[in-house]
Amino acid sequence: MNLSNLKPAAGATRNNKRLGRGEGSGGGGTATRGHKGAKSRSGYSRKSGFEGGQMPLQRRVPKFGFTNINRVEFKGINLDVLQSLLEGGAVTSMDQAYFVGAGLVSKNAKIKILGRGELTTALEVHAHAFSKSAVEAIEKAGGKVVTL
Incomplete structure (x- = not known):
């Protein structure tokens, strides 16, 4: 085998339809575009969302709500998840790098520890x-809470 005899697998490629090349080809005349009108012309492009002059859905449906630009999104991690991580090996401390390594959060995420489960x-x-319940549970188990 060499570069001169490489070709695609059988059935992997198809020939292009040659439109507008005479009536005998089957794709002549209107070149499968129907008769006249803007859609049959070259250069035609429809605006996305255009519904033929009818009020488009995007404008019929009202706007509502707002997005608070100061909102801080936390990634919640429950105590039962921490407990399951502990069963994997001897760990005394868990920080951002540990959670990223465990695949629980991305490196820029803000983490909030929540109180579901036991430690x-x-x-x-x-x-x-x-959360208050998480702080109580961690300190009850003899642990320590450090806020970043």
Whole structure:
């Protein structure tokens, strides 16, 4: 095998339709574009969302609500998730880098520890925010809470 005899697998390619090349070709005359009108002309392009002059859906449906530009999005991690991570190996401290390494958050995400589940091991947890129940549970297990 060499470059001079390479070709696609059988059935992998098709010939182009040659439109407007005479009546005998089957695609002559109107070149499958119907008769006259803007859509049959070259250079025609329809505006996206145009509905023939009818009020388009985008304008019929009202606007509502607003987006608060100062909102801070936290990625929530529950205590039961921390407990399941502990069962994987001996860990005394969990911080942003640890959570990123475990695949729980992206490197720029803000983390909030939430109180679902139980924690049985003393653990130092570093995060951007904690729920009250999570702080109580971590300190009850003999751990420490560090707010970033």
